[in-house]
Amino acid sequence: MKTIYILILLFTSTLFFGCTPKSKSITDSKWSLSILPPSVRLDPTSNEIIEQRFINSDKNAQNNLLKSNWIYDGEKVSIHSARGEYVSFQLILTNQQELPLSNIKIEMSNFEGPNGKLNIEPELFLEWSVKVITPSTGYPKTSLGKGWYPDALIPFKYIQMDSSKVQRWTYPLWIPDFNNRIENQKSLVVWIDQYVPLERINAKPGVYQSTINVTVDDEIKLIPIKLSVWDFEISNQNMLGASLQQEGFVSQMNDEDALGVYQLLKRNRISVMDPTYKPLLNLKNQQINYDWNLFDNQLKKYFTGEAFTSKYGYEYGPGYGEPIENFVLPFDVYGKYNTDGWPNIGKPKVERNPENIALYIDAVKQFRSHLKPIFNPLKTDLTIYLNGLDESYFKEAWSRMVYFGDLFHEHYPEAHFRIDGAYSDEAMEYVSNSIDYWGSHTINYNHEKVKEYQEKGIGDWLYGPMLYESEVNSWVGSSTFIDMPLVNDRAISWACWKYDAHSWLSWGIGAGWKRAWYDPETWKDAYKASSGSDINFPYKKLNGNGMLIYSGGIIPNVDEPCASIRLKMLRNGVQEYEYMRKISELNGNKEQANKIVDEIINEPFGKEGIGVIDVWDFDPEKWANARIQLGELIDNMSK
Structure with missing residues (x-):
């Protein structure tokens, strides 16, 4: 039974x-x-x-x-x-x-x-x-x-x-x-x-x-x-224009792959900077002629914003129909690592010879004339960054920065001349009248001093690592690490607000992006013994440094570039910056936004920040509560 x-x-x-x-x-x-x-x-x-x-x-x-x-x-x-x-x-x-x-x-x-x-x-x-x-x-x-x-x-x-x-x-x-x-x-x-x-x-x-x-x-x-x-x-246009710069990363890709990268970063409110897009240059009898076909085919859709519409598969999202936020012109000069300029007018001893500088000026003028009809400088920030003078801490280089900065101001006034590095007060006093932007390395960031240059009209871009246990952390120009707290990636946009910085800049879009699927050490090298070596760190192994996206074509089935969680955190920081901008516009001042930001961000960067860990609050719940507080305030004020 x-x-x-x-x-x-x-x-x-x-x-x-x-x-x-x-x-x-x-x-x-x-x-x-x-x-x-x-x-x-x-x-x-x-x-x-x-x-x-x-x-x-x-x-x-x-x-x-x-x-x-x-x-x-x-x-x-x-x-x-x-x-x-x-x-x-x-x-x-x-x-x-x-x-x-x-x-x-x-x-x-x-x-x-x-x-x-x-x-x-x-x-x-x-x-x-x-x-x-x-x-x-x-x-x-x-x-x-x-x-x-x-x-x-x-x-x-x-x-x-x-x-x-x-x-x-x-x-x-x-x-x-x-x-x-x-x-x-x-x-x-x-x-x-x-x-x-x-x-x-x-x-x-x-x-x-x-x-x-x-x-x-x-x-x-x-x-x-x-x-x-x-x-x-929040604004459809990415007003902050925060950027990842990597020379040759997208300019050397085929159109389809480059479009995938541009759209992925646009969707996450981050701008692409690659200063190596160049028209074909023909030099004959001391006359420069450009062939613009390849250059225009590569870039015109990004200059007009068409690349970020349904025509190119971008059906919705931040920046729909908006052109790229930044474009770095390809001009360069002979560099400290024996790299040629573009156009190449020789080494410093001869670059200012009348025939050479006339050639350079003509190249600048032709570039400006070609871009003017297809470019909106109110939407896309034009920058000139001379890689040959990057992080150059000696007077000969400063003299060249002044010379070429003045040249660009005269012959390409819509473009902004930017220098990058941890420059001393002496260096900045030397060059300040000839530059527009300063990629100020976070290792020597002094807000009170930077304010003086801001008042002169120089826009400062925060550039470099977020945390400094010691000076050795200034090795790199990237703020991205896999094995660091995620709030760091939001903090750079919040710090921009706190310090009234023009924007932020980090080196690297996809450095080591293919092997990174299985090896996160995207930057590693070993030093030879020298006077500049650090006895405690004879090598570098940095996880995720300079790499915010992963390559398609490595993992089975996955044939497009993939975002990282860290890229999403950068995006969230930019979105929150827009909250700060919105509430300040509604108030007519920054006091309310500043009060909320100051509860999260302390005094990061600079010599005083070396060895200081609590440069901001590391409790992610407090960051979430601050965002909600901003959102509720804006919502109430908008009714």
Whole structure:
């Protein structure tokens, strides 16, 4: 009799549960779900919050952010956004069993509310982790250490989830990841971006709802998402114009690959700088003639903004229809590393000979004449940066900066002449009347002194690392490190606001972007013994330095460049800068914005900042609260 009863029970259970997917609690069964804010990262092998390793973290205040945090109460998500910006969060799928987890499907519906439906779908990305084996050199205290770091973001269109459409699995959604090779992987992390339309008619203020649905085999779990849209927009045009510069990175690509990079950075409110775009130059009988065909074919669509429209597959997003924010003209002079100028008029001893300088001036005039009809200097900032004089700390170089700066002012007045380096007061007094921009290296940034040059009309670009444990950190002109706290990447835009800087500049777009998928040490070299060597650091190994995007064509199925989480953090900092600009415009002064910024940013950079760790607050919740405070204030003032 007992056997018959058990069979009847099994049959009844099949009727109820066997034909439809089962919905369970997000923490029950062989797998579980959680949500994290975008400003922290999860070690996929231990489920440790990586940012909580930081030396200045409040160890007593650390709680389990997977259970609840400032956007997630353990059951549902609540996020806020202005129009014209991206808002993000992360989904964590944890395997609670020893066996692999497969047949995973993750979907999210469009946001809907009483005022309608957002016509832009959520963008989902699989987070790819890289293994840091050696902490970045020169940062023994502030590096977050060895281990696995999520960084690259692979669009879900390249991930295979529907077995009915798959003939051969090349990138299935599994734990452990089929391609990432993460030893003892416990969790899979998905980044979700939502762009809120710029036009009010398409994103009326109010509350919108969506649901993220995860299916594993026949089991479904859901997390509801609430999006509150404020009644204001941030500028479609990237007003800050923050830039990544890398010589020859995009100019040497084919058109399709270059377009992918330009659009990816435009979408994330970062500008491309590559000073090596040159027309073909013919020199005959001391006469210069340019062939503009290749140059125009490469660049015209970026000068007009057409590259960022649906014509080129850019259907929506920041900067839609807007031209590139910056363009660096290719002029150069003979350099300290024996590099030729462009056009080449010889070494310093002969470059000012009448026939040589006449040639150079004619080249400048022709360039200006050609660009004028296709270029809008009110939209795109024209810069001249002489790489041959980069970081040149001797008087002969300063004299040449003055000479060529004056030449460009006379013959190309729309362009801004920029010098980069940690220049002394003596050097700046020497050149200040002949330059427009100064890429001021953060190692010697002195705000009180810089203010004097700002008052003279010189725009300062913050340039270099964010944290200085010691002077050795000034090795590089990049602010990007994988194994440093994510708030650093937001802080550079906040510091621009605090110091009234013109903008910020970091070297490197995709240095080592191909091997970086499997080796995060994008900058490494060893020094020979010399008077300038540091006995404590005879070599450099820097993780992610100069690299914010990953190359397509390396990982199976993935054939386009992929953003990093650090690029998203740079974007968030720029978006927040727009909040500061917006509230200051509404107030007619900067006092309210400054008060909020000063609660987060202390006194970074310069000699006084060397060895100081707490140059800003490292609690990402406080940054999130400051953003909400700015947004609520603007929203109230806009009504």
